Amino acid sequence: MDISFILNELGEERELYYNAVAPPIMQTSNFKAATVAELKELFADEYSGYLYSRGLNPTVEMLRKKLAALDGAEDALVFNNGAAASFAAVFAQVKSGDHIVSVRKPYTWSQKMFDDIFPRFGVRTTYVDGTSNAEVEAAIRPETKVIYLESPNSWTYELQDLAFIAGIARPRGIVTIIDNTYCTPLWQRPLELGIDIAMQTATKYISGHSDTLGGVLTGTRAMMRRIFESEYLNIGAGIQPFNAWLLLRGLRTLPLRLEKSAASAVELIDKLEKHPAVSRIIYPFHQSFSQYELAKKQMKGCCGLLTFVVKAHSHAQVSTFCESLKHIMMAVSWGGHESLIMPRCASLEPADFDPANEAHRMLRLYVGLEEPDYLWADLEQAFEKVTWNE
Numbered sequence: 001m002d003i004s005f006i007l008n009e010l011g012e013e014r015e016l017y018y019n020a021v022a023p024p025i026m027q028t029s030n031f032k033a034a035t036v037a038e039l040k041e042l043f044a045d046e047y048s049g050y051l052y053s054r055g056l057n058p059t060v061e062m063l064r065k066k067l068a069a070l071d072g073a074e075d076a077l078v079f080n081n082g083a084a085a086s087f088a089a090v091f092a093q094v095k096s097g098d099h100i101v102s103v104r105k106p107y108t109w110s111q112k113m114f115d116d117i118f119p120r121f122g123v124r125t126t127y128v129d130g131t132s133n134a135e136v137e138a139a140i141r142p143e144t145k146v147i148y149l150e151s152p153n154s155w156t157y158e159l160q161d162l163a164f165i166a167g168i169a170r171p172r173g174i175v176t177i178i179d180n181t182y183c184t185p186l187w188q189r190p191l192e193l194g195i196d197i198a199m200q201t202a203t204k205y206i207s208g209h210s211d212t213l214g215g216v217l218t219g220t221r222a223m224m225r226r227i228f229e230s231e232y233l234n235i236g237a238g239i240q241p242f243n244a245w246l247l248l249r250g251l252r253t254l255p256l257r258l259e260k261s262a263a264s265a266v267e268l269i270d271k272l273e274k275h276p277a278v279s280r281i282i283y284p285f286h287q288s289f290s291q292y293e294l295a296k297k298q299m300k301g302c303c304g305l306l307t308f309v310v311k312a313h314s315h316a317q318v319s320t321f322c323e324s325l326k327h328i329m330m331a332v333s334w335g336g337h338e339s340l341i342m343p344r345c346a347s348l349e350p351a352d353f354d355p356a357n358e359a360h361r362m363l364r365l366y367v368g369l370e371e372p373d374y375l376w377a378d379l380e381q382a383f384e385k386v387t388w389n390e
Contacts, residue, residue: 001069003186007251011065017028025245026058036053043117046233047225055233059241063248067206070185071198073218075225076242077232082181083109083199083238086119089197092227093146093175095124101139102148103130103160107179110148130160131291137168149178149195151298154334155307155344155364157182157284159291162298163193171343181205181335185218187301204335205303206249212243222285251327257337260369261304267372268365268379272308282307304367305334310388312361315353317386318343322363324382328375334366341365 001010007379017024031050042051058359060078068076079085090113094100104115104127114125126139130149140147162178168191169176178190181201190198191296200206202214214269217227221390231236239247267284273281284295285302295302312318328339344362345353353360369373 003070003255006069007254010069011062023059023062023245024250025241026053027241028052028057034133038205043071044283047228051136051242054236054238055228057241057244059248060239060244063239063244063251066248066251067185067202067216068218069285071218072185072189072191074221076216076218077221077224077228077329078202079215079217079232079237080239080243081213081237081291082107082179082199082203082215084215084235085201086110086177087113087197088227088231088235088237089177089199089217090146090148092231093177094118094123098123098145100125100146101144102134102150103150103153103158104128105153106148106150106208107154109157110150111178114148128258131158133161133164135360136160136165136317140168140172144172144174145175147176149176151178151180151188151190152182152295152345152364153179154182154280154305155362157289157307158296159284161294162190162193162195166196169196169219170194182303182305183299183301184258186255187303188299191218193298196220202247202250203333204333205249205254207269208253208335208336212246212337214243214247218241257369258301258303261367262301263313264372264375265302265304265306265367266369268376269306271376272379275304275383276307277311277383277386279311280309280358282309282362284371300377303335306367307362309358309361309365310363312386312388313355315345315348315350315360317388318345318353318361318363321382324385325378326381327370327378328365334364337369338368339366339368 008067012023047054047098064076086329103123128135128139149160166176174193177197178195180188180198181204184205195219197219200216203218213266269281272278283306322343328341331340334340342364345360
């Protein structure tokens with residue numbers, strides 16, 4: 001299916017809403033039934049029609065169709081945020097006594113799910129180095145029900161060999177779930193590689209404007225229905241019509257924003273790696289990246305999120321650099337129009353800063369839609385505010 005058709009036409013039956021070019025927001029909590037029999041059918045199968053916007057809604061339905069098509073999936077569910085989507089995807093697969101294999105240091109709220117919530121219900125998690133096929137396979141037990149992946153992750157960008165992992169999981173009846181937020185379906189298609197469920201935090205690139213949250217699951221219709229009829233409706237975490245409309249708006253420009261962000265990132269990487277205060281660049285499409293060949297094999301493109309390591313000796317040096325930036329904002333998240341930076345040592349007490357620990361010297365830079373020369377001038381003046389050899 002052509003991407004231009006998906007983004008601009010799929011699911012948009014304009015004759016139903018006065019031929020308006022932009023779709024309406026169906027800001028309604030519920031829908032009327034014409035007959036008792038129709039109402040009975042909706043009670044029995046809320047997945048098949050409009051009953052209550054906690055479940056299905058026409059604005060959300062349009063978004064679901066587009067997101068499923070982008071992933072090459074049969075269906076999609078859209079949640080209020082990525083954490084809700086991840087929780088529902090995993091929780092739907094496990095029961096007491098089951099086991100999960102997860103990549104090490106997943107997204108914060110995924111790790112809390114594995115460490116704090118699931119053990120209360122007798123579900124255990126084994127963390128593995130996802131770059132090692134052998135370690136992933138060795139962690140599988142008879143009671144393993146889920147393999148949870150992030151490829152790439154959003155700090156050091158480790159990858160997993162998706163086709164290999166799908167190949168060892170499916171014969172064992174293990175469901176594979178991937179956080180595909182970094183690449184979006186435009187630049188990585190996990191379902192085509194055999195992964196069962198793809199998740200994205202739509203807050204990032206799908207929105208693109210830093211003004212709404214969202215989380216997406218895509219997969220088979222049977223799997224999406226299963227999650228819908230249990231976790232989706234029970235948790236009540238489905239996205240609201242207005243937020244879905246904002247994500248529809250963001251989708252229109254997704255390819256252009258991805259291309260601009262990535263192209264600018266490459267220009268900045270070229271300058272950063274030559275700067276005397278920078279010791280290393282971490283970026284999947286950089287030739288120094290340890291999994292460069294796998295990245296090129298699995299990913300069609302690489303987004304505007306990168307990490308660089310500075311030659312800092314103290315927490316104060318990192319702080320001074322970040323606080324000296326005039327245009328690049330210090331904030332979490334990424335994927336919007338604005339450029340952002342986040343120091344990894346922000347969670348540390350200054351006295352705990354260890355210059356021998358490379359992670360303490362990492363800065364995550366999201367390159368937005370500003371011109372790269374404008375961003376480099378900001379980075380350069382901030383570099384000059386720090387005496388790096390002290």
